Amino acid sequence: MKTKLIGIAVSLCIAFSSVASAGDAPPAAIEVAPAHAWRDATHHMLLGAARAGVRLVAVGTHGIVLLSDDDGKTFRQARTVPVSATLSDVFFADASHGWAVGQWGVIIATDDGGETWKLQRADTSTDQPLFSVHFADARHGWAVGLWSLMLETDDAGAHWRTIKLRPAPGATKADRNLFKIFASAHGTLFVTSEQGLVLRSRDGGSTWDYTQTGGKGSLWAGTVASDGTVFVGGLLGHLYASRDDGETWAKVDSGTTSSITALIANGAGVLGVGLDGTEITGLADAERFAATHRQGREALTAVALSQTHVPVLFSKDGVVGRE
Numbered sequence: 595m596k597t598k599l600i601g602i603a604v605s606l607c608i609a610f611s612s613v614a615s616a617g618d619a620p621p622a623a624i625e626v627a628p629a630h631a632w633r634d635a636t637h638h639m640l641l642g643a644a645r646a647g648v649r650l651v652a653v654g655t656h657g658i659v660l661l662s663d664d665d666g667k668t669f670r671q672a673r674t675v676p677v678s679a680t681l682s683d684v685f686f687a688d689a690s691h692g693w694a695v696g697q698w699g700v701i702i703a704t705d706d707g708g709e710t711w712k713l714q715r716a717d718t719s720t721d722q723p724l725f726s727v728h729f730a731d732a733r734h735g736w737a738v739g740l741w742s743l744m745l746e747t748d749d750a751g752a753h754w755r756t757i758k759l760r761p762a763p764g765a766t767k768a769d770r771n772l773f774k775i776f777a778s779a780h781g782t783l784f785v786t787s788e789q790g791l792v793l794r795s796r797d798g799g800s801t802w803d804y805t806q807t808g809g810k811g812s813l814w815a816g817t818v819a820s821d822g823t824v825f826v827g828g829l830l831g832h833l834y835a836s837r838d839d840g841e842t843w844a845k846v847d848s849g850t851t852s853s854i855t856a857l858i859a860n861g862a863g864v865l866g867v868g869l870d871g872t873e874i875t876g877l878a879d880a881e882r883f884a885a886t887h888r889q890g891r892e893a894l895t896a897v898a899l900s901q902t903h904v905p906v907l908f909s910k911d912g913v914v915g916r917e
Contacts, residue, residue: 626700626716629657629675636660636669640908641682643898647689650898651708652908653681659694661708666898666906666916674710677702680723683774687729693751695724695737703751714751728775728783736799738772738785746799762791762804771812773828778818782839786813786826794840807834807843817857817864819878825864827854833866833874833883848874849885856896865905867894873905873917888914 632638640654650662652669657679659672679697686692692704699717701724704710722740729735737745737754744757759768772793774786785793785802790809795802807813811829818824824840827833833848848854852872858865864883866874871888888894896908900916907914 626676626698626713626718627678629659629671629678631671632656632658635671635912637912639680639895639910640912641680641895642684642694643896643906643908644684644686644692645898646686646692646707648901649689649707650900650906651684651686651692652896652898652913653684653694653696654908654912655680657681657696659684659708659711660913662906665900665902665904669913672704672708672711675702676711676713677716679716682723683726685727685729685735687732687735691729691732691750693727693729693735693737695727695739697721697723699724699739699743701727701737701745701751701754715745715754725772726774726776726785728777730777730781730798734798736775736783738775740771742768742770742772744772744785757799757802759793759802762787762789763806773812773814774816774826776816776818778822778824778839780822784816784818784824784826784840786816786828788812790832790834792816792826792840792843796839805836805840805843808845809834815854815857815866817859819859819864820862821878823878825857827857827866827868829853831868831872831874831885835878846876846880847882849883850874850887852885852887855894858897858899860899860903860905865897865899867897867907869893873907 643652652660657677660669662669681696684694701715702711724739727737745754770787783795790807813826813828816826824836831848831850833846834843852870854868863877871891874883876883892909905917
């Protein structure tokens with residue numbers, strides 16, 4: 595019996611293709627096709643954003659990669675993208691070298707700041723999407739996704755190997771969805787997951803342990819503030835902070851019940867966005883964040899900062915723009 599997988603990378607209803615449930619034959623492989631050149635790609639759903647030096651890069655549905663060289667005022671589509679699959683996250687190790695991941699487990703890479711991309715990985719026999727990617731430097735990185743899928747590379751993505759995770763406490767197999775991977779300044783890796791769980795590695799990804807925030811919902815977003823405080827957030831506005839490298843977590847009042855889809859460090863504080871046009875801000879040591887809702891109530895999916903720390907917002911309907 596077939597089931598419909600609903601991608602949960604950012605809590606939006608991204609309907610990924612039907613895949614076979616346990617015991618069924620896998621669906622036929624699809625062809626990996628290049629992204630279409632749209633007349634105006636800025637109005638399509640965007641799910642991830644990052645800085646590449648002075649450039650802003652955003653990724654989303656249909657393999658769209660958008661570039662801005664004027665701090666988010668205008669965007670244009672990348673020249674060459676080898677996939678038309680939905681891209682859920684993007685990360686740059688420096689101004690030139692970046693990676694994006696998404697549907698069908700695709701990983702694409704660029705060495706020219708996002709102008710052109712090459713395919714590094716795709717598994718079209720089953721739609722096991724990747725939701726997030728992070729690199730410690732220009733060679734060593736990780737990608738995470740559906741059903742505890744974790745991949746690692748130490749050669750800039752020329753080869754990716756699967757990391758077999760142990761089951762979460764109380765589970766018989768590793769089958770949690772892994773949503774956002776990020777790192778502290780001193781290299782501790784964190785991965786947000788379901789049921790209030792956060793995976794953590796203090797040895798460069800060699801071993802992983804599970805930490806419990808105390809919540810029960812999915813956590814879609816995470817970041818580390820400038821003082822080292824780790825923040826994770828997700829379903830229904832739940833927000834948690836750890837000031838001891840993930841050993842213990844405390845609930846923070848986000849000021850909203852709208853789901854949080856992205857968090858980024860901003861100066862001495864943290865900025866988050868979410869559904870219903872939600873924006874949250876707070877200092878790293880705050881017990882309560884301030885929340886506002888944009889008049890348009892856009893489903894905000896990603897945020898990046900301009901060079902002057904002005905938030906640039908993205909949504910399921912495309913580029914929202916500078917605040």
